[in-house]
Amino acid sequence: MAQAEAQATRSVTGGIHGMDDSPRGKLLSAAARLFRDKGFDRTTVRDIAREVGIQSGSIFHHFPTKDDILFAVMVEVIRFNTARLRDACVAYPAPLAQLEALVRAELQSIIGDTSEAMSVLVYEWRCLSEDRQREVLALRAVYEQIWTDCLEALRAEGMLEDDAFVVRRLITGMASWANTWFDQHGSLSLEALAHIIVRRVIGEPRDR
Amino acid sequence: MAQAEAQATRSVTGGIHGMDDSPRGKLLSAAARLFRDKGFDRTTVRDIAREVGIQSGSIFHHFPTKDDILFAVMVEVIRFNTARLRDACVAYPAPLAQLEALVRAELQSIIGDTSEAMSVLVYEWRCLSEDRQREVLALRAVYEQIWTDCLEALRAEGMLEDDAFVVRRLITGMASWANTWFDQHGSLSLEALAHIIVRRVIGEPRDR
DNA sequence: AACGTTACCAAGCAAGCGCTTGGTTTGTAA
């Protein structure tokens, strides 16, 4: 396993840049967990404040509005996981190995160290203003380009029949749904699940 | 295609029992669409009332609370789609054909006639009280049993290697995520997508 | 014609919400 992967397995909220133990970082971590558990709308600024042990009004010394907290959570997590995806690409240049590395990386994002913030990204999408949806979408485009490049490389080698975009969306579905059922301490490991998913994409191992 | 499938393609909100043009049915249809578009919490009873052309207070002549509207939407859609799944089973008894019929039926639920209510079922799950989550879960167990039976039958015939529960969850992910990208009027048909998904499950056609 | 049920309106209440305000504490560096 590459060092980037091993490192990312370490903590719970992950080493997301900007989610350190500064006041702002603690607010973001608490908010991410509350947003995942109760949803953005059902989480009050009083909830977040109570979680970090300050008064509700004091939050607005760190963030102008509640919406900005949600936005910050999403930007931080997407930046962090884009970097992780890029690391996986560098560590595994060969298309097939790269595919498996990307699947592992995405699973790590969704059910591993950044699972809370990732759930927020998926489920609280509508709570963002349209302007900010566009901003996050732009960041997501960078993330998706890495996937597209990998899948097109596989197609060029004749290892993928179906349309790359459709396949990518099937992978997204399988991976992101895993956050509803995967048990971190269960009998199925993240690596085993990644392997199962990869086999769904490229079929039975032929030329390995 | 079996008659049940062709019939289900007809309307937009579907022929869901209890979503007719009675006052209650019109409220449920409007609520389902609003809940999907804005989320349960961001949808006010005033929004729903405006949609059907009555005063906000009049809603509570038909439903005791706002939560009851959400619950009703979910129960109606899950009952309707369980019936559709069962119809598919009856129409296609052979395991492989049945698998494809089940995938088609589930896609029809998610991106076809009941897509609005299905989105609500997936995305507004947390807005239900725990008691009612249990009730809906019980209905969902019936739905899932149909899937399990089919996949176990495939395993018994040696057409499925991996664990049936894991495979079912991968299918759920691929299918439910389709509601975020599938274009009803695009070049990829529902049947074609179903076929692609089926091939992800049982691999290349060998003994057909 | 009288009745009862269903469907609705107009008005508003109590609670909770995001956020503001003016002032106080805490840490850091000159």
Add this chain to the structure above:
DNA sequence: TTACAAACCAAGCGCTTGCTTGGTAACGTT
């Protein structure tokens, strides 16, 4: 010791929310 910014508190404002209340119109049944 003084100076200053960052971090926070206590109180509460204005608005929206789900829901209640008391009453009215429409309509089928006897």
